[in-house]
Amino acid sequence: MESLSIRASRRYGTLSPLRYPGGKAALAGVFADLVDDLGLDNPVYVEPYAGGAGAGIALLRQGLVRRLVINDYDPAVYAFWRSVTEYNEKLVELVRTVPLTIDEWRHQRELYRSGDRTDTLALGFAFFYLNRTNRSGVLRGGVIGGLTQEGNYKIDARFNRQTLSERLMALGDLSDRITVSDLDGRTVIRAYAQDPSVLMYIDPPYVQAGSRLYLNAFDARDHEALARIIDEVDGAHWLMTYDVAPLIEKLYAHHFRSRYELNYSARHPGFTDELMIASPDVAQALVTRWRIPEAG
Known part of the structure; x- marks a missing residue:
């Protein structure tokens, strides 16, 4: 499967106070482009598995979203936020x-x-x-x-x-525009699933990294349960990133999928090869802007 290089139109740097292994703050520029392309009115940005929430913080501080929802099931992460x-x-x-x-x-x-x-x-x-x-x-x-x-x-x-x-x-x-919760990520996805003003970034614990990086690591049943919840989302706009694993390829075979690498310039190479999965409207925006080939 070909990996596509995405170059966002803008870069915001590091604005989160936290350091996170595999953090996705660099995706903030991609999300900003998606907010524009989707024409969202007073958008709400939701991270059900927030961690460092780097991308969401950048969008909120730049005034690109009306509200930021930070959810993390880990009690210490929740206590921090x-x-x-x-x-x-x-x-x-x-x-x-x-x-x-x-x-x-x-x-x-x-x-x-x-x-x-x-x-x-x-x-x-x-x-x-x-x-x-x-x-x-x-x-x-x-x-x-x-x-x-x-x-x-x-x-x-x-x-x-x-x-x-x-x-x-x-x-x-900006605290009056930030909602913090400590729910299971799937509960948060369900709560915002029908809201057309929502752009949801779903970054669950990965299959391969598993218990090495996440205190609340997923097993196969958790990944399967999440996939079932994603199938119920038909109002909100969503994008998900995962590691490239046979289980994930199987679970999301009927969704838009593409391997990707994120780059800002030749001097700033991005992530290692990962899988991007998206709702139909977000997929269309990705294809239109970056001509992303769907996984076969």
């Missing part, structure tokens, strides 16, 4: 003052592992702290620089207090 919208000043103060030391890293790791949902700010910040101080932002990974801090990079390498504070405050200013 709730803290961003409900306890923004306190969260920013923590970012500005928290020690960046191994002792503090161990303390935040224990808070994260305890999973105490009664203190949203503490759990949300613990998640954020580890996301910014662990290698590649992986919660199960080790601290940048190692426990002895003898590596080339230290614990503070990805914790720029000023930049992170600015990103968080910008989201705080």
Whole structure:
């Protein structure tokens, strides 16, 4: 199957405060083009499996969507996004003052592992702290620089207090336009399935990466259940990305599918080969703008 190179008409850079392995913030330009091509009136952008929500944040901050829906079933991720919208000043103060030391890293790791949902700010910040101080932002990974801090990079390498504070405050200013939930992603898809103002980006846990990257990894039954829910969406506009796997090819055989690579220029190569699946109207927009060949 041929892989198609997509070059979005615009680029927004990194606006999410989180680091996510395999994050799709670079797709924001593609979604912005789709909003234009679909002619959506007061669009609502929904991510049922949000994680870092990089693309959605870019669209909201650029004024390209009216509302952003961030959903993540993981309680710590949910606690972080709730803290961003409900306890923004306190969260920013923590970012500005928290020690960046191994002792503090161990303390935040224990808070994260305890999973105490009664203190949203503490759990949300613990998640954020580890996301910014662990290698590649992986919660199960080790601290940048190692426990002895003898590596080339230290614990503070990805914790720029000023930049992170600015990103968080910008989201705080937009909090009345952000909805945060901790539902199963399939429930969120159902909730918005009939809304024609919705552009939904569905980025579920992948088949191959599975438990290595996702705390709430899917098994085959989960992938099958999601496919059944997708078949019920007939109002909202949606686009899904997945890894290229026989199971996914089979489950979405009756939907538009194309392998893709995303590029902004020859100097900025994009993702490794992945699968893009889309609703009929989004598929038509993709084909028209980028002449994407459908998978056979």
